[in-house]
Amino acid sequence: MPMPTPDESPQLSAIDYRQLLDEVGAFVYTTDAHGQYTYANQLVLELLGNPPLQAILGKSFTDFVDIGEAGATLRETDLRVLRDGETIAREETNYIHATGESLTYWSIKKPLRGADGAIVGMLGISHDITAKKRLEDKVRQQKELLDAVLDNIPGLVYMKGANRRFLYANQHLAKMFGRPVDQIVGRLDSELMPPDVADAFWQKDLHMLATGEHYAGRESMFDAAGHLRQFWSVVVPWSGYDGMPALIGLITDITELQRLKDELQRQAHTDSLTGVANRRSFFERAEHEFAHSRRHGAPLSLIAVDVDHFKQINDEHGHPVGDLVLQGFVQCCLDQLRAQALCARTGGEEFCILLPGVPADAAQAIAERIRTAVAAACLSPEHPALRVTASFGVTGLGPADPHFGAVYSRADRALYTAKQQGRNCSCLHHVSEIATSP
Numbered sequence: 001m002p003m004p005t006p007d008e009s010p011q012l013s014a015i016d017y018r019q020l021l022d023e024v025g026a027f028v029y030t031t032d033a034h035g036q037y038t039y040a041n042q043l044v045l046e047l048l049g050n051p052p053l054q055a056i057l058g059k060s061f062t063d064f065v066d067i068g069e070a071g072a073t074l075r076e077t078d079l080r081v082l083r084d085g086e087t088i089a090r091e092e093t094n095y096i097h098a099t100g101e102s103l104t105y106w107s108i109k110k111p112l113r114g115a116d117g118a119i120v121g122m123l124g125i126s127h128d129i130t131a132k133k134r135l136e137d138k139v140r141q142q143k144e145l146l147d148a149v150l151d152n153i154p155g156l157v158y159m160k161g162a163n164r165r166f167l168y169a170n171q172h173l174a175k176m177f178g179r180p181v182d183q184i185v186g187r188l189d190s191e192l193m194p195p196d197v198a199d200a201f202w203q204k205d206l207h208m209l210a211t212g213e214h215y216a217g218r219e220s221m222f223d224a225a226g227h228l229r230q231f232w233s234v235v236v237p238w239s240g241y242d243g244m245p246a247l248i249g250l251i252t253d254i255t256e257l258q259r260l261k262d263e264l265q266r267q268a269h270t271d272s273l274t275g276v277a278n279r280r281s282f283f284e285r286a287e288h289e290f291a292h293s294r295r296h297g298a299p300l301s302l303i304a305v306d307v308d309h310f311k312q313i314n315d316e317h318g319h320p321v322g323d324l325v326l327q328g329f330v331q332c333c334l335d336q337l338r339a340q341a342l343c344a345r346t347g348g349e350e351f352c353i354l355l356p357g358v359p360a361d362a363a364q365a366i367a368e369r370i371r372t373a374v375a376a377a378c379l380s381p382e383h384p385a386l387r388v389t390a391s392f393g394v395t396g397l398g399p400a401d402p403h404f405g406a407v408y409s410r411a412d413r414a415l416y417t418a419k420q421q422g423r424n425c426s427c428l429h430h431v432s433e434i435a436t437s438p
């Protein structure tokens with residue numbers, strides 16, 4: 001259908017225009033150069049309490065509606081339009097005293113000019129955006145509340161889409177990556193982590209996205225400062241908005257907890273005076289080595305050691321010196337041993353040395369080396385004349401030994417023999433060993 005040309009368009013009467021302006025869904029009015037109404041549409045009249053149009057001509061908004069202190073701002077704005085010729089478009093909030101309501105408008109105020117260009121009045125158009133504004137405020141408040149919760153829980157929270165891009169990150173995660181949140185959201189995981197790390201996470205993510213399974217496990221990663229941190233990570237698949245699947249992750253930093261756990265574990269396995277394995281951890285490890293040697297037909301030797309006349313050292317020099325002697329004695333032993341050997345304190349001044357892969361003859365040679373080193377050492381610098389000796393019982397794993405206890409008893413008997421033979425010596429208890437070292 002051909003469009004009518006401007007000349008052909010139907011002419012609207014003033015009444016038609018008024019009806020049209022009553023229907024536009026916005027407050028429309030004009031004023032004279034003093035800011036007094038020369039026209040107002042139906043919506044404005046309703047706001048002013050429904051007076052007839054004639055009754056408002058020559059009057060201003062504040063003659064009808066008490067908006068308190070906001071009236072001064074309103075007059076100032078009108079002045080900028082009427083005096084300075086500015087066009088102003090901005091949000092205005094008016095507190096209507098009569099109703100106790102706070103209304104927000106998007107208002108455009110524009111000067112009206114006569115044929116000579118002089119300002120003769122003002123045209124005002126306002127949209128009531130109160131409902132939209134209240135909704136926005138509510139959404140903002142809820143977001144602030146949610147951010148406060150998610151940023152204050154002691155965990156790293158994120159959401160990642162099926163396209164590998166982060167959809168959400170809380171402040172703790174941002175701190176871990178060493179970037180602000182807005183530099184994380186929308187980015188690929190591989191832009192934020194080393195590619196191999198990101199790929200390893202992504203493999204797990206893909207599995208969860210495909211199966212809907214949850215994940216919980218320990219992970220470690222370097223933080224922005226380059227420190228390796230331990231995490232407990234829980235990841236839950238989510239169907240996402242717009243049907244786009246996503247993953248929600250909650251990560252707890254357990255670095256300190258892990259350190260404490262490791263330290264407690266170390267303490268539980270270590271003798272606090274000498275720093276070597278304690279009795280319990282020695283027997284655990286020895287059972288393990290016993291089974292391993294049995295399986296592989298490999299030699300295994302044990303040296304049981306006892307410091308000679310230790311009671312006398314304590315009695316003559318005091319307990320603290322006795323402690324120093326025990327520490328020095330252990331150091332002498334360790335100096336003669338390779339990394340595979342396990343030296344442990346199994347009693348007050350009793351020690352065991354387990355030698356995986358070492359046949360009994362070689363073990364006795366090691367025992368002799370230690371014995372000579374101990375006898376020559378000054379174990380208490382404050383008592384240079386103090387000399388300490390030790391006795392050694394040596395044995396190897398035999399084919400008939402049913403468990404490690406049998407080896408231990410034999411070494412203990414050999415130690416007893418060494419004590420009987422006058423101390424400061426080593427005694428080897430022979431068995432036909434299951435194998436010899438190459």
Ligand SMILES: Nc1nc2c(ncn2[C@@H]2O[C@H](COP(=O)(O)OP(=O)(O)OP(=O)(O)O)[C@@H](O)[C@H]2O)c(=O)[nH]1
Nearest residue numbers: 306307308309310311312314319320322323348349
């Ligand atoms: N300083 C110190 N002494 C300890 C510790 N544990 C045990 N002892 C002492 O070690 C001594 C062991 O004495 P005995 O079992 O009689 O043995 P010994 O004097 O070494 O005699 P022989 O073994 O027969 O040569 C005791 O006096 C214990 O009090 C310790 O942690 N520190």
